[in-house]
Amino acid sequence: MFYYIEGKLAHLDYTFAVIDAHGVGYKMTITQTTYESMPAHRSVSEAPTVRLYTYMAVREDGVELFGFLSEAELEAFKLLITVSGVGPKAAIAILSVFTPDRLAITIMNEDTKAIAKANGIGAKTAARIVLELKDKISKTFTEAISAPSQTQSTASVPTGSSKLSDAQSALLVLGYTKSEIVAALRGVDISNKQTDDIIRLALKNLSK
DSSP states (O other): OOSEEEEEEEEEOSSEEEEEETTEEEEEEOOHHHHHHSOOOOOGGGOOEEEEEEEEEEETTEEEEEEESSHHHHHHHHHHTTSTTOOHHHHHHHHTTOOHHHHHHHHHTTOHHHHTTSTTOOHHHHHHHHHHHHHHHHHHHHHHHHSOOHHHHHSOOOOSOHHHHHHHHHHHHTTOOHHHHHHHHTTOOOTTOOHHHHHHHHHHHHTO
């Protein structure tokens, strides 16, 4: 129903924000990441104008709005709640620990222990998140590297291997620099490995 709501930041708390849009106060549950990225809020008269991308959850006991400062965080939230047993509150808890990029890296690394550190997320749920989302994230990488971009064309490393080039492009999508990627891929054995496997090995090197 709402894609985003823009207005004055009437109230900001650790777990929710209230946006005054044309005299209507919209209360939205937010992540710690969004909270920490909000502009300074000193007084009502100095309230800044903000835009939060929204998701509306309709349940039997009521309706709840969730707000995110970036579209990437909203998309990560929507992806998380597709996982069996992961509801909006669990997704908020996870995104309060991870930025969307770091979450993608963590899932590709199959680091269930890191995901389980989020409030209310157990080992079984973390494992299910990795199991159900790893392929979806890999598909996102594939789509991203299939689309031509100036960044990818100017930062490619001549390797003679399309798989290695694709892996590098996917890492660029995640925000790593050319020098970081070159170092992470140096020495990686790509024989008999798919692009996903190369990315996973590089991410392990990058996380050290």
